[in-house]
Amino acid sequence: MTAVPVQCRGRAGAPVPAPAAPGGRPAGLARLNAAPRAAAEAALLECCASVRWARRMAAHRPFPDLGALLAASDEAGYDLAPADIAEALAGESAPRLRHDAPYAAHLALRAAHAEYESRFGHVFVICLDATRPSQQVDQVLAGLRTRLAHDRDEERAVTAEEMRRLARVRIVELVTAAGPDGGPLQDPR
Template sequence: MPVPPPVSVSTRTGAHSNGLARFNDWPRELAEAALLECCGSRRWAHRMAAHRPYPDLASLLAASDEAGYDLTPTDLAEALAAESAPCLHHAAPRAAHLALRAAHAAYEHSFGHVFVICMDGVPPSQHVDQVLAAIRARLANDSDEERSLTAEEMRRLARGRIVELVTEAGRPDPLP
């Protein structure tokens, strides 16, 4: 199954640069807590927060990738424990919910952890088909190959969440 392209990084100023400046100024504890929402590894979040300030979003994302590549099996297990399986909209057909639940159960039985996949850039109407196809394909992997793919998906998820975090941090505070 082809891997979708990584989250694109805009070089324009605006929400990203404002958000990055705010993120860089946050107290370390706040930055670590926000980063834990991007990747559930405490060591990853600590490392990312400790290396601030980041000069631009591309540098932040590169640091995220580097920290992701350095995750130990224990760090990856911790990050996976913080994840939940991709789910469907409540209005999706019952058969789709059942198929997805069965596929997740088979995956977790085979590999001992939740299935993760980055769906950035995939239209919501294609999510269920993409997730089911990916689970089926990845069930054929041996544990080493799957561990590598899972780590890559975690890196991709973290990148997308960081972009979201920095964009959210760059929005003006709501009026009281």
């Protein structure tokens, strides 16, 4: 079985480094720092669908380097209230299989997702950044089985941590995978 990578709401594959800006920083970081606030917020919402998180991140620019940006992301993520996490989860989609995966695998994954959503009231999220594509389905199913045994408080903490991890992966993609043409940080007007 092969899975569609579960990173970046539909964006697949590992980050591809883009040309560096002066000082060795990713060019996308310079664009994020220089973008109009609305454009920065829109780009950051693609990393985490919490408006509060995106606004806070945009307000704390400029970031001197990727490490500072990721540290700010973690801090903003730890400060999210349950309503903010619910908002971010509403912007997520469940991990899914490629269309050519066996029908039985689609059924098993669909049933596990339905059970999870029924128990916890939101979509299952898992960061697979360190998982090879050939192992992603097994990782998702194992994660679902393990996390279905959690109580609500334990699962809330695990979900929040997975959301922070996903945001980090997406931020790295945002600032390193965008091309020299400005990528996703265009002024939305």
